[in-house]
Amino acid sequence: MYNVKSQKAEEFIDHREVLESVRWAKENKNNLELIDEVIEKAKLRKGLNHREASLLLACEDKSRNEEIFKLAKQIKKDYYGNRIVLFAPLYLSNYCINGCVYCPYHAKNKHIPRKKMTQEEVKREVIALQDMGHKRLAIESGEDPVNNPIEYILECIKTIYSIKHKNGSIRRVNVNIAATTVENYRKLKEAGIGTYILFQETYNKENYEMLHPTGPKHNYAYHTEAMDRAMEGGIDDVGLGVLFGLSEYDYEFAALLMHAEHLEAVHGVGPHTISVPRIRKADDIDPDAFKNAIDDDTMAKIVACIRIAVPYTGMIISTRESKKSRETLLNLGVSQISGGSKTSVGGYYEPEKEDEDSSQFDVVDNRTLDEVIKWLIDLKYIPSFCTACYREGRTGDRFMSICKNLKIHDCCHPNALLTLKEYLEDYAKPDTKAAGEEMIKHELQMIDNSEVKSVLLNNLEKIKNGERDFRF
Ligand code: SF4
Ligand code: SF4
Secondary structure, three states: OOOOOOOOOOHHOOOOHHHHHHHHHOHHHHHHHHHHHHHHHHHOOOOHHHHHHHHHHHHHOHHHHHHHHHHHHHHHHHHOOOOOEEEEEEEEEEOOOOOOOOOOOOOOOOOOOOEEHHHHHHHHHHHHHHHOOOOOEEEEOOOOOOOHHHHHHHHHHHHHHHHHOOOOOOOOOEEEEOOOOOHHHHHHOOOOOEEEEEEEEEOOHHHHHHHHHOOHOOHHHHHHHHHHHHHHHHOEEEEEEEOOOOOOOOHHHHHHHHHHHHHHHOOOOOOOEEOOEEEEEOEEHHHOOOOOOOOOHHHHHHHHHHHHOOOOOEEEEOOOOHHHHHHHHHHHHHEEEEOOOOOOOOOOOOOOOOOHHOOOOOOOOOOOHHHHHHHHHHHOOOEEEEHHHHHHHOOOOOOOOHOOOOOHOOOHHHHHHHHHHHHHHHOOOOOHHHHHHHHHHHHOOOOOHHHHHHHHHHHHHHOOOOOOOOOO
């Protein structure tokens, strides 16, 4: 029985409710009166529930679809302006005891090189990342209680935060590790992590169990209820995501929003971010074997409808997407991207030779971070390395209330300029620096608040003179 407030996965992601939502949406996909009603509600920019959003996803009417895309762009602009936050994944270890059939790190893959970084190697990687200009990382690790116990993860986080190389520093470590206990989540919280991210992979229980045949991850309920345990452990920023291609996309979409509604109903705060990865080619993995793989147009519609349904939730895409696809999705709602990523263990310090490849998936967007920054600036997006919120205690419901009132812009915009300025001073190539300085000049003219402008100008000058780490 569907119960948004239940603590049981099979009740808050009730299979029948998901199927019924998808069926209802399909049945009404040409019901223009109903679609118009939902679009009108969406224009209030307060979000939609999973049924309403599913209807927009299913809508086949050309002019309504144009309206949906237009609205997604407008909401993106209202909540996120023209800022894009940058991050990089850091793979600590690819030892894994699970059997996920879509991931090359699955335990039965005997030919992929297994690696686990020592603290010295973590340090080398972090210095390489700092030298690129990164300030925000998402650490990734396979699940293996012997090789990658929580103590190892905590030690790595400590190492990462401790490294101050030249003007570099990693100011926010987000964590993407397997579902764990409340006690371990509490330890992660104490270690000062930003967001805890866990992809559901697929919400369809039957498919989930088939795709995760062995290992602790096989337990659907334990995995799906992980965010509740994380929040119980004190982590108030959590990131959801599905791997599109594993099950039917409309099922995943409705269930993903039901998960967001559940977190909001039980904990008073929805997901901080939603990631939208698609299945990609990798060692031992052929994406063509997954009949639910989605094309670019479907991906764009999904991103637009998520943007409309949960305006206050950040949306993330990785370098699994091509430059062209990233450009489309940025416009429709994505607010965070990775840049210059390596998806192998130790790949930043020393790029791997082909026969030593330990990558989790093939990176499609292979550009350097500086190329990504220049590209963003040329597209008139402000690249932001901001990490201010959690360092200022703006997390969980506090963050959400500022965000829902559209007040976060007053912090994000000046912070984006401050962190861009740091990047330009410390890491940018000459043409990126010139374009970035022009952008800062232009953006300064957009600031009406004279107090903010004066503090900002003052701090930009201090950055030019060598000081770092200012924030609103
Ligand atoms: S997806 Fe994660 S848990 Fe599954 S095999 Fe890959 S690393 Fe292990
Ligand atoms: S001010 Fe907060 S919400 Fe805005 S970019 Fe910085 S960390 Fe993100």
